[in-house]
Amino acid sequence: MSEQEKREENVEHFLDLIQRSRRGKFKIYIGMSAGVGKTYRMLQEAHALLRSGIDVKIGYIETHNRKETHDLLEGLPVIPRRKLFYKGKELEELDVQAVINLRPEVVIVDELAHSNIEGSKNEKRWQDVLEILEAGINVISAVNIQHIESLNEEIKSITGVAVAERIPDKVLALADEVVNIDLTADELIIRLKEGKIYQAEKIQTALNNFFKPEHILQLRELALKEVASQVERKVDIEVPRNVALRHEKFMACISSNQEVAKNIIRKTARFASYYNAKWFVLYVQTPKESTDNIALDKQRHLINNFKLATELGAEVIRAQHSHVSTAILDEAIKHNITTVCIGKPHISLFKIILATNIFNELLKNLTSSDIDLVILS
Secondary structure, eight states, X not given: OOHHHHHHHHHHHHHHHHHHHHSOOEEEEEESSTTSSHXXXXXXXXXXXXXTTOOEEEEEOOOTTOHHHHHTTTTOOBOOOEEEEETTEEXXXXXXXXXXXXXXXXXXXXXXXOBOOTTSSSSBHHHHHHHHHHTTOEEEEEEEGGGBGGGHHXXXXXXXXXXXXXXXXXXXXXXXXXXXXXXXXXHHHXXXXXXXXXXXXXXXXXXXXXXXXXXXXXXXXXXXXXXXXXXXXXXXXHSOTTXXXXXXXXXXXXXXXXXXXXXHHHHHHHHHHHHTOEEEEEEEEOGGXXXXXXXXXXXXXXXXXXXXXXXXXXXXXXXXXXXXXXXXXXXXXXXXXXXEEEEOOOHHHHHHHHHHTHHHHHHHHHHHTTOEEEXXX
16 A cells, blocks of 8 residues: 555544544444333433433334333423325324434434335435434434344244334444343233233234244344344444453364364354354365365365354355465464364374474464464364
8 A cells, every 4th residue: 555545544534533523422222022112211211311411302202102101201302293294194204304403412213214204305214313413413212123134034034024124234333332122032922911012902913923932032032142243343343452352253173084174163163152152164275185186085075064064153264375374373363263273183193293393383373362272172
């Protein structure tokens, strides 16, 4: 990169910092389904902010006629909604311009995945929210896990429901805080049966479909994982590397030895599962094992082990290098690996490794990079 390009990059970075400092702060409450208490929590927070002297206003709230939620609106300043006629009906939307004109310190905007009425300035409410944030106003909003774009197919496979209203993952990534509102499946079903989520005529249908215990459990897992990944992202961005807690990432190093490789893959998969960590499988192809030199049965075993690793949730890395230890270190650093897993060599091979200093070199380099080395039996 030239000096001119470096200067331009620095200027762009500085402008980005200025823009971000002017942008409002963004907080999202996320839940596994309707009825967990996201709107209730937002209104509780609005009252707390108001008591603290913060200029907070309700931009748009959807209580779904739930009494305990509706009662919390009492005493909170509400920005009138924008009224529109659509197909002969009078409908209401968030009045974005009114929010920007009033410039409250904090505005509450519910139903982040909502699609606006045809003819609105923005197609989606999340776009309204971004516009408010760009105006320097802080926003508190809420969304259910089934509305996240990248989870659409997974949600459909769990519930059998194709969710039409979705938000891009980038919207969550823009949030300064993502807070999970969590309930157990039993607690949520009790709330449903007590009529705190839907009206009486809808309860049995909900119990037979979306609110089955096994569905709730899977949705709850997705919500918890999503919030955990957002927290991890914030730590990576905001906490200095020498201070931040390490997020475990495992890398299993395999050779063309079928049984040893399979053992390493399975044991590393268990480590990764225990730590709920991302993991990789690395195969370093040396010149001796080039496609022209390696036997066909070894090639077949390698492919089968790559398939096994993928089925167990690993990302497979194939590297070509004449020095195995150098390749391992390069890939470990590149992927921010915390633990490298290798197989226990046979005694005769172990002597060769020590004699050629490959093992010592690998151990020294990994240690200096603060990467753990695990030898699997």
